[in-house]
Amino acid sequence: MKISMALAGLLFVFYVLMHMYGNLKLLFGQKAFDDYAHHLRTLGEPILPYSGFLWLFRLLLITALLVHVGFALHLWSKANRARSSRYVVKKAVAATVSSKMMRWGGIALLLFLVFHLIHFTILKPNFNSGETVVEGSPYSLVVAAFKLWWVVAIYLLAMIALGMHLHHGVWSAAQTLGLTQTAKSRATAKALGVLVALVVAVGFAIPPLAILFKIVGN
Amino acid sequence: MNLTLKIWRQAGPQAKGSMETYQVTDISEDMSFLEMLDVLNEDLTERGEEPVAFDSDCREGICGMCGLMISGHAHGPEVTTTCQLHMRSFRDGETITIEPWRADAFPVIKDLVVDRSSFDRIIQAGGFISANTGAAPEAHSVPVPKPLADRAFESAACIGCGACVAACPNASGMLFMGAKITHLGSLPQGQPERWARVQNMVATHDAEGFGGCTNIGECSAACPKEIPLDVISTLNSDLRKSRSQRH
Ligand code: HEM
Ligand code: FES
Numbered sequence: 049m050k051i052s053m054a055l056a057g058l059l060f061v062f063y064v065l066m067h068m069y070g071n072l073k074l075l076f077g078q079k080a081f082d083d084y085a086h087h088l089r090t091l092g093e094p095i096l097p098y099s100g101f102l103w104l105f106r107l108l109l110i111t112a113l114l115v116h117v118g119f120a121l122h123l124w125s126k127a128n129r130a131r132s133s134r135y136v137v138k139k140a141v142a143a144t145v146s147s148k149m150m151r152w153g154g155i156a157l158l159l160f161l162v163f164h165l166i167h168f169t170i171l172k173p174n175f176n177s178g179e180t181v182v183e184g185s186p187y188s189l190v191v192a193a194f195k196l197w198w199v200v201a202i203y204l205l206a207m208i209a210l211g212m213h214l215h216h217g218v219w220s221a222a223q224t225l226g227l228t229q230t231a232k233s234r235a236t237a238k239a240l241g242v243l244v245a246l247v248v249a250v251g252f253a254i255p256p257l258a259i260l261f262k263i264v265g266n
Numbered sequence: 267m268n269l270t271l272k273i274w275r276q277a278g279p280q281a282k283g284s285m286e287t288y289q290v291t292d293i294s295e296d297m298s299f300l301e302m303l304d305v306l307n308e309d310l311t312e313r314g315e316e317p318v319a320f321d322s323d324c325r326e327g328i329c330g331m332c333g334l335m336i337s338g339h340a341h342g343p344e345v346t347t348t349c350q351l352h353m354r355s356f357r358d359g360e361t362i363t364i365e366p367w368r369a370d371a372f373p374v375i376k377d378l379v380v381d382r383s384s385f386d387r388i389i390q391a392g393g394f395i396s397a398n399t400g401a402a403p404e405a406h407s408v409p410v411p412k413p414l415a416d417r418a419f420e421s422a423a424c425i426g427c428g429a430c431v432a433a434c435p436n437a438s439g440m441l442f443m444g445a446k447i448t449h450l451g452s453l454p455q456g457q458p459e460r461w462a463r464v465q466n467m468v469a470t471h472d473a474e475g476f477g478g479c480t481n482i483g484e485c486s487a488a489c490p491k492e493i494p495l496d497v498i499s500t501l502n503s504d505l506r507k508s509r510s511q512r513h
Contacts (some may be wrong), residue, residue, distance in 0.1 A: 050478065051506060123436070125477045130370055130437035130477030136285055139338035139365045142487035143435065150480065174429040190438075226503025229496045 053119040054221035056112035061214065061244060064083040068251040075255060075264055078187040087184045095096060117158065124151055136263075146215040153209045167193070173201060194259035203256050211249030215241050267293040270304065275373050278485045279319065283374065285363070285474055287332040295354040299342060300325060300332060300354055303364075316500055319377040325349040330425030333432065334378055339491060340429035340488040347427065347490045349361060351372050356424040367432035371439065371475045384429050384474040389426075391470035392463035393446045418452040421445040423491040430485035430493075436477030443467050444497030447504055457492035459509035 071089075073080045091101040118261045140148070167173065172189055174181045179192035218241035219228075228234045258264045268291045274281030290306050297305070300322050307317035323331035327350040336342035339437035342351045356362065364378065372380040404448075410418075431439050447464055450456035479498060486495045 050502075065367055123480065127438075127477040127480075131368055132370055133368055135335060135338065135365055135368055136272075137338040137365070138335070140435075140484060141339070141433075142483035147436075147480070147482045151392075216481075221497070223481045223499050224502055225501050226506055228499040229503065231494060231496065233500075234494075234496055266372035 050119065050123075052115050053123075054224040056116040057217050058223050059108070059112050060116070061248075062230075064214075064248055065104075065108040067148040068248055071252060071255050072105070074187065074190060075258060077264070078178045079186040082185050096176055106198065116155070120151070139259045142244065144216060147220075149209075149212050150216055153213050156209045157206065157213060158188055160202075160209070163202070164206070177208075190255075191259055197260060200256045202259045203252055207249045210252070211245040216242050216247040217241070267269055267295065267356070267358040267434070269293060269302075269356065269359070269512075272361065272363040273378070273379055275318070276366075277297050277376065279373055279375055283377075292448040293353055294382050294438040295352065297353045298325070298349055299334070299336070299351040299353065300490050307397045313388055319379045320338045320374075328425060330427035333427045333429055335363075335364050335367065335379075335432055339362060340367070340433040344412065345490060345492060347425075350490075367428050369428075369437035370429050371437065372428060372431065375501060377413055377482050380428070384476070385428065385439070386428050387474060388439065388443060388467050389446065392483040393450070393451075393467065395450060397455065410453060414452045418453045420451050421452070421493060421497050424449070424489075424493055425491060427490065431476065433484040433488035434477065434479075435482055435484060436480055437470050437473075438479045438485075439476040440479040440498045440501065441489065441493055441495070445493045446500075447501045448497040451500070451504055460504065464501065464504040464508050468501075496509070 070081075070084050073084045088102050089099045093100070096104070138152075154198070168189065172181075174192055175187065176192040176196055179191050179195065181190070182188040193202075219237045220235035223227050223234075223242070227236045255264075268289070271288045271290060272285045273288060274283055275286045288306060288310075290309070292302075293302050293305065300320070303318060303320060310317045318336065319333050323329045324334070327347045331340060332348040332367075334348045336348070336351070341348050343355050344351055366372075366374050366378045367380050367382075369380075371384040372382055375381050420439060424442060424444060428442070430441035431437055434441075448468065452459050452462065481495070481498070483495055486493060
């Protein structure tokens with residue numbers, strides 16, 4: 049059960065890294081990013097129909113999300129049942145902030161995911177009346193959005209939450225899969241968690257900040 | 267030393283408990299924590315009040331019988347058992363809260379005494395090896411590589427006190443179980459039952475109402491025997507392999 053949760057989580061890590069790499073293409077201008085978005089939809093053609101690969105991948109991600117969140121909620125309720133009477137005084141010695149934020153941070157990520165999908169995939173509202181969004185150019189939509197400071201703020205907060213979730217999640221997954229049976233491999237897994245968290249959080253944060261501070265997208 | 271104690275009092279398993287405040291005076295720094303409680307109990311008995319029930323046996327840190335949540339730390343602020351904790355670890359005038367281990371798998375019997383027989387049932391489910399009794403075999407007849415012997419020895423240090431469960435935010439028993447799995451699974455004598463052991467122990471653990479592990483690490487930090495977190499990884503690894511290994 050926790051193994052499927054760890055595998056689902058690691059699939060997200062892989063996806064998130066790909067996604068971050070794609071986003072960084074924003075820095076190379078409109079053509080690079082729009083081509084990338086288009087390429088995602090033609091990947092696997094002609095074996096797969098237009099958007100075929102994208103939908104297969106989305107299906108996989110949705111399944112993984114259901115598994116991951118389902119088991120997370122199960123673990124949560126099990127923990128509550130395992131200690132129905134609470135301590136009057138309880139101090140943590142070893143727990144990291146990230147590890148304590150897995151549950152509420154996970155829920156924050158879920159809410160962000162809904163917002164994010166509505167924003168750039170489903171409804172694609174243009175929050176910025178000062179900019180025109182070109183049909184079929186995700187680049188213009190993204191640039192218009194990130195010229196607004198509050199949109200950038202929402203995304204940055206979400207990336208802090210994601211970084212924290214990954215900080216504990218990567219190490220936790222290694223432990224769950226039984227890969228950390230020595231003090232040395234434990235230290236490696238923890239360092240990897242910090243590294244992945246930093247790379248992902250910083251990598252995602254660069255494009256919105258670059259747009260906000262008018263380094264790209266004028 | 268003079269101290270203020272806030273202690274969990276609960277008349278019986280079904281009774282509703284509450285925190286009560288007591289004062290103790292003239293406590294020596296050289297007393298153990300349990301001796302300090304003995305002083306309190308003598309005082310209470312002389313005044314005709316009900317003494318505070320708590321567990322202990324060897325009082326030398328080897329049996330695992332004692333165990334109190336002391337101001338939010340399992341076994342108090344030092345890495346040791348409650349019986350081996352000394353009053354010099356506290357300040358004169360300090361207020362100390364004392365609670366029982368809290369986990370639904372460890373129901374309170376009275377005051378600070380909890381029922382840890384769920385641990386015994388986990389052991390019964392797989393924490394053993396099969397061996398002929400009677401004549402002890404020659405000690406060198408089964409060679410054990412030194413690194414494995416060391417690892418088995420390190421995990422065998424677990425005294426089953428339950429501090430890991432008490433400290434875990436999920437009230438999970440994974441460190442205890444991991445110690446047993448690693449101890450027996452590292453040795454040649456533990457191989458025949460290895461895969462059945464992990465499956466049966468985990469099933470019993472879950473059925474007893476312990477929580478699931480989320481790798482926070484509070485257990486290992488609270489462990490008086492410093493059992494490392496990697497025994498949990500070994501447990502997870504054995505559980506994963508057992509699906510294909512058990513015939
Ligand atoms: C969308 C809503 C999400 C929720 C509600 C959620 C919740 C949780 C919870 C409660 C845990 C277990 C905590 C623990 O083991 O300490 C967890 C673990 C984990 N999460 Fe998430 N999460 C979400 C999204 C994500 C995403 C987007 C990723 C990756 C980019 C991710 C990666 C991981 C990993 C790798 C683990 C470790 C699994 C393990 O413990 O073996 N999660 N998540
Ligand atoms: S009484 Fe035996 S370990 Fe404390």
